[in-house]
Amino acid sequence: xxxxxxxxxxxxxxxxxxxxxxxxxxxxxxxxxxxxxxxxxxxxxxxxxxxxxxxxxxxxxxxxxxxxxxxxxxxxxxxxxxxxxxxxxxxxxxxxxxxxxxxxxxxxxxxxxxxxxxxxxxxxxxxxxxxxxxxxxxxxxxxxxxxxxxxxxxxxxxxxxxxxxxxxxxxxxxxxxxxxxxxxxxxxxxxxxxxxxxxxxxxxxxxxxxxxxxxxxxxxxxxxxxxxxxxxxxxxxxxxxxxxxxxxxxxxxxxxxxxxxxxxxxxxxxxxxxxxxxxxxxxxxxxxxxxxxxxxxxxxxxxxxxxxxxxxxxxxxxxxxxxxxxxxxxxxxxxxxxxxxxxxxxxxxxxxxxxxxxxxxxxxxxxxxxxxxxxxxxxxxxxxxxxxxxxxxxxxxxxxxxxxxxxxxxxxxxxxxxxxxxxxxxxxxxxxxxxxxxxxxxxxxxxxxxxxxxxxx
Amino acid sequence: xxxxxxxxxxxxxxxxxxxxxxxxxxxxxxxxxxxxxxxxxxxxxxxxxxxxxxxxxxxxxxxxxxxxxxxxxxxxxxxxxxxxxxxxxxxxxxxxxxxxxxxxxxxxxxxxxxxxxxxxxxxxxxxxxxxxxxxxxxxxxxxxxxxxxxxxxxxxxxxxxxxxxxxxxxxxxxxxxxxxxxxxxxxxxxxxxxxxxxxxxxxxxxxxxxxxxxxxxxxxxxxxxxxxxxxxxxxxxxxxxxxxxxxxxxxxxxxxxxxxxxxxxxxxxxxxxxxxxxxxxxxxxxxxxxxxxxxxxxxxxxxxxxxxxxxxxxxxxxxxxxxxxxxxxxxxxxxxxxxxxxxxxxxxxxxxxxxxxxxxxxxxxxxxxxxxxxxxxxxxxxxxxxxxxxxxxxxxxxxxxxxxxxxxxxxxxxxxxxxxxxxxxxxxxxxxxxxxxxxxxxxxxxxxxxxxxxxxx
Numbered sequence: 001x002x003x004x005x006x007x008x009x010x011x012x013x014x015x016x017x018x019x020x021x022x023x024x025x026x027x028x029x030x031x032x033x034x035x036x037x038x039x040x041x042x043x044x045x046x047x048x049x050x051x052x053x054x055x056x057x058x059x060x061x062x063x064x065x066x067x068x069x070x071x072x073x074x075x076x077x078x079x080x081x082x083x084x085x086x087x088x089x090x091x092x093x094x095x096x097x098x099x100x101x102x103x104x105x106x107x108x109x110x111x112x113x114x115x116x117x118x119x120x121x122x123x124x125x126x127x128x129x130x131x132x133x134x135x136x137x138x139x140x141x142x143x144x145x146x147x148x149x150x151x152x153x154x155x156x157x158x159x160x161x162x163x164x165x166x167x168x169x170x171x172x173x174x175x176x177x178x179x180x181x182x183x184x185x186x187x188x189x190x191x192x193x194x195x196x197x198x199x200x201x202x203x204x205x206x207x208x209x210x211x212x213x214x215x216x217x218x219x220x221x222x223x224x225x226x227x228x229x230x231x232x233x234x235x236x237x238x239x240x241x242x243x244x245x246x247x248x249x250x251x252x253x254x255x256x257x258x259x260x261x262x263x264x265x266x267x268x269x270x271x272x273x274x275x276x277x278x279x280x281x282x283x284x285x286x287x288x289x290x291x292x293x294x295x296x297x298x299x300x301x302x303x304x305x306x307x308x309x310x311x312x313x314x315x316x317x318x319x320x321x322x323x324x325x326x327x328x329x330x331x332x333x334x335x336x337x338x339x340x341x342x343x344x345x346x347x348x349x350x351x352x353x354x355x356x357x358x359x360x361x362x363x364x365x366x367x368x369x370x371x372x373x374x375x376x377x378x379x380x381x382x383x384x385x386x387x388x389x390x391x392x393x394x395x396x397x398x399x400x401x402x403x404x405x406x407x408x409x410x411x412x413x414x415x416x417x418x419x420x421x422x423x424x425x426x427x428x429x430x431x432x433x434x435x436x437x438x439x440x441x442x443x444x445x446x447x448x449x450x451x452x453x454x455x456x457x
Numbered sequence: 458x459x460x461x462x463x464x465x466x467x468x469x470x471x472x473x474x475x476x477x478x479x480x481x482x483x484x485x486x487x488x489x490x491x492x493x494x495x496x497x498x499x500x501x502x503x504x505x506x507x508x509x510x511x512x513x514x515x516x517x518x519x520x521x522x523x524x525x526x527x528x529x530x531x532x533x534x535x536x537x538x539x540x541x542x543x544x545x546x547x548x549x550x551x552x553x554x555x556x557x558x559x560x561x562x563x564x565x566x567x568x569x570x571x572x573x574x575x576x577x578x579x580x581x582x583x584x585x586x587x588x589x590x591x592x593x594x595x596x597x598x599x600x601x602x603x604x605x606x607x608x609x610x611x612x613x614x615x616x617x618x619x620x621x622x623x624x625x626x627x628x629x630x631x632x633x634x635x636x637x638x639x640x641x642x643x644x645x646x647x648x649x650x651x652x653x654x655x656x657x658x659x660x661x662x663x664x665x666x667x668x669x670x671x672x673x674x675x676x677x678x679x680x681x682x683x684x685x686x687x688x689x690x691x692x693x694x695x696x697x698x699x700x701x702x703x704x705x706x707x708x709x710x711x712x713x714x715x716x717x718x719x720x721x722x723x724x725x726x727x728x729x730x731x732x733x734x735x736x737x738x739x740x741x742x743x744x745x746x747x748x749x750x751x752x753x754x755x756x757x758x759x760x761x762x763x764x765x766x767x768x769x770x771x772x773x774x775x776x777x778x779x780x781x782x783x784x785x786x787x788x789x790x791x792x793x794x795x796x797x798x799x800x801x802x803x804x805x806x807x808x809x810x811x812x813x814x815x816x817x818x819x820x821x822x823x824x825x826x827x828x829x830x831x832x833x834x835x836x837x838x839x840x841x842x843x844x845x846x847x848x849x850x851x852x853x854x855x856x857x858x859x860x861x862x863x864x865x866x867x868x869x870x871x872x873x874x875x876x877x878x879x880x881x882x883x884x885x886x887x888x889x890x891x892x893x894x895x896x897x898x899x900x901x902x903x904x905x906x907x908x909x910x911x912x913x914x
Contacts, residue, residue, distance in 0.1 A: 038569040043496035046575035075587040108578035112495040118503035121565035121572025130532040164772035290777035315621035320747035321778035
């Protein structure tokens, strides 16, 4: 009896132990962690930092500031403070200025396993890839595939070049299209309202080759007489989301189509874009502005070669780390049917536009741009625009400085004059974080509620 | 007896099972893998690719070309071929052209755990850091610490700016130092032999602001009469490794010290550099040329602000991915006393110089630059130079095209004229991979052995 009890205890112990072993084995094999060796330290480090709670109003990063001890501290969103970012700062101004595309951050939080990147210390130390170019062929392949799935650009028989964000690519394009070996300078224009960078770059880098010449409309009738013109066409336009077309035509006119926002989250896609030179950026596609990764799709080989030479002398190509990141992120985008990110991003932008329209619906003081719905080949139906920015107009004659009107109501937008336009206009960014957008809507609600003096707060 | 045997078997089983339990637990806790969740897929992926054997003559990368199936294939070093890079191509030319710093790759293979980087999909999507700058403060802190440990630069009370490699930083410096709002253009000079990029950039970006004016020596006596001059001083010099000092002096002369090679692997460090504007790069420190990360140490706040403005309009700062990579790599460098990488790199360069000197010791046709030993505050002793490049001279009058002489012997160097010098000179890169260097020495040995006709092969 004693022996029997003894052996049944043994059996119970043995069974437990075997079950525990089985669990370990399942954990290890299903978790795929069996062979992890040199990556485990860095992986544990990254997971530790990712697990730091910042109350949903901030984030800790691997390379974040370290105050006490060794772990990075929370970096709080605008209007939030405290060690865990839980304190709301009541009098804080809503930031609707820059185009930081943080509205996509929640998508990457949800797809954290497919988008995580593990990079060895010895990864691609060379200046170039094995084919002596600065361009990852696999990344190029993925970009072409993505354009094909979305249907927003023709890439067959086109060259693709990479740059440090569309910023560097746009400048390379302006240099490349300016004629070489000529004493006459090329004029650079864009139709008002235009993205301020075109003017900023053309003026900063002003050379014998090119000169900024203002609004494209003012050159419409003169353009035949002018030798060389480059028109920047932003489509969808920054700030107003319109699907701009070129204003100038003729044998001496060259165009650079800035297609940064030509993705289904912001606009109907009526047809694949098929211009001579089209510029795209990761920033407004996946939301990774900080990675500084942009590309151009180019028809002409000479233009491609000149742009390549420009990027080389400017920065010797694009960071291998940015290219690897873009590769990993776009691979995650393409998992499944490759439509999930667009659905997420479109729903987010659509919901934001609904809230914004609602907030301003009773206002006579402020109006928004109108873009009529169009057929979208990506969603196979007529749909509304949901642009990255609101192009707000202060309708009252006295509100000449719309930026100041908003600023007094604790809303920071961007002045109309920065887009070559009147200061009756202000651009409000709608692509920023959930927190920034919520505060913007709160401030707008308050401003509109005070419009006729009916409500005081 | 049967029962006893039965229970002793039980005991044996139980003990084994418990030992296995213990082993699993030790593996899990000591391996630090207990909690790995979202990183494990990417970690396994990276380890799988890293484990692909390329015979030590090539490497497979995460974003490498995929031919069959899903795994990237081996990318072979110059002169090696085959699916595992095991086939030597006998007639292949030695590549001693570019400054690809692959000589440091073995260091990172040895320190693979400390240098591995795990980056979440949501890592730093914004254009800027939380302080609204493009500069990681933690990375800046690490860079200052590294300069302090090495003793190669004074960084106290200096500003630090980042750029896409020293390439972008050098151009930003030239723009920043060119006077604003003036009709007279600034001359840009460098003493022969000089790094060709200074000329290339100045000519390509030639504007109303600056113009390339050739060799600094020819302006030595004229410089007082000239309004504005910028002298690029490369110290140690590329191509010859000399610790250059500025040639021009005076109130209208500004200098940009290119300190890319001012690290203990290449040169004695006589004292901490303390110039107004010093440029460094990750490429020649850790070997990560592909990461495009450089920095400048700047005394004057106005110059710092202008350079910041330049980098912003050119590329809106530096890739967050490059900054995170630099952060991780430099943190690994600083582990322990922070001297291990310099010891490895110095020993490698020293050994290469010994082999090179030996190969050319019996030659009367070819000579190398001579740099007299100097006291090094890093190693606390007098030591030889071990520059990144050999500045080879073809001594025969007939060998006017030294590049062609070497090319005929299947050695690809870089022509003297690219450095503003005579074509009696050729630069040979000594910082490339072990394979490239071995082939170079083989080819040189053969070339020298044929010099007097004594040997034929």
